[in-house]
Amino acid sequence: ETGKQDVAKTKLVVGADATFAPFEFTDPATGKYTGFDVELIQAICEEAGYELDFRSMGFDGLIAALQTNQIDAVISGMTITEDRKKIVNFSEPYYKSGLVVAVQEKNNQIKNFDELQGKKIAVQSGTTGALHAEKATSKDKITYFTSSDQAMLELKNGAVDAVVMDYPVTAYFIQQGNKDVKMVGEILSAEEYGIAVPKEKTETLEKINTALKTLKENGKYGEIYKKWFGE
Ligand code: GLN
Structure with missing residues (x-):
């Protein structure tokens, strides 16, 4: 490990409407964002080597925020639809x-x-x-x-x-x-819910999909799922 450089991680700015429990909401006890999506995106960022910058905003502004590059990704219980697929790309589905x-x-x-x-x-x-x-x-x-x-x-x-x-x-x-x-x-x-990214950010999408696949295989996804939905 001696030669290892301490490189600053790339930031991933992720938008969500954090009023959507149990997917993304403010924990009344701690005042922090929590939920299934929040823990999943934290795990994805850890796996993919991103530093997560999570921001809450109105649901109906999320896609516009992606298109104008104010954010790099959306995880917000967002359904993968044909109409949305015309303007953004979606990760593999992560929730039915x-x-x-x-x-x-x-x-x-x-x-x-x-x-x-x-x-x-x-x-x-x-x-x-x-x-x-x-x-x-x-x-x-x-x-x-x-x-x-x-x-x-x-x-x-x-x-x-x-x-x-x-x-x-x-x-x-x-x-x-x-x-x-x-x-x-x-x-x-x-x-089905997916993580949305701007059309041109193909590398981000790839990294997210790879991390999601790893988390499904190594049991981490299952752990988070069980915590929030019980089986
Ligand atoms: N799944 C619904 C949609 O994508 C609602 C998402 C939400 O309100 N956060 O439109």
């Missing part, structure tokens, strides 16, 4: 997800996605949940929020009838003591 309809616990009217027609829905701007809500009801019935917490609060307050959002985030929210909210119907649309 889907969308679900949430209503107030006392609501016996809405039992599935098809019954959202004409109902008031809260969503997070720029998400796949928002796109699905737009298929279910007219746009003037939809209220758009910057964060998923705000959409959920709107439902709890009874200002809307439903929220369409990622299943694991909705399930976690209810599990965290929000028993006045429930999920109804089937899980919609099979979605």
Whole structure:
């Protein structure tokens, strides 16, 4: 080890909307960012030799931030979609997800996605949940929020009838003591999350994919997964 040089690590500026528990959120006890995505990107950076610079911003601004090179990558429970693939590149998928309809616990009217027609829905701007809500009801019935917490609060307050959002985030929210909210119907649309990088940063993408593969093979990915999702 004697000849080893202490080289400064390359910085990887990673953007996320850290209001999306259990993927990225602020730990109330420590005030630090935590979650499945946060621990995964930390492990990827360690593996790939990057110094992580994690920044939180609104979800609907993340892709623009990539395109203008303000950030090098996004890990934010972001679904790999055909539309997004036209403007950014995605890593190999790292999490299988889907969308679900949430209503107030006392609501016996809405039992599935098809019954959202004409109902008031809260969503997070720029998400796949928002796109699905737009298929279910007219746009003037939809209220758009910057964060998923705000959409959920709107439902709890009874200002809307439903929220369409990622299943694991909705399930976690209810599990965290929000028993006045429930999920109804089937899980919609099979979605996969990927890490997004600007089109031209092919080397970054390669490094991320290689690290992700190593972490899946050496058990580290499994460890982080188990910590946040239990199996
Ligand atoms: N998975 C959803 C999407 O990609 C929501 C992501 C989020 O709100 N962080 O649109």
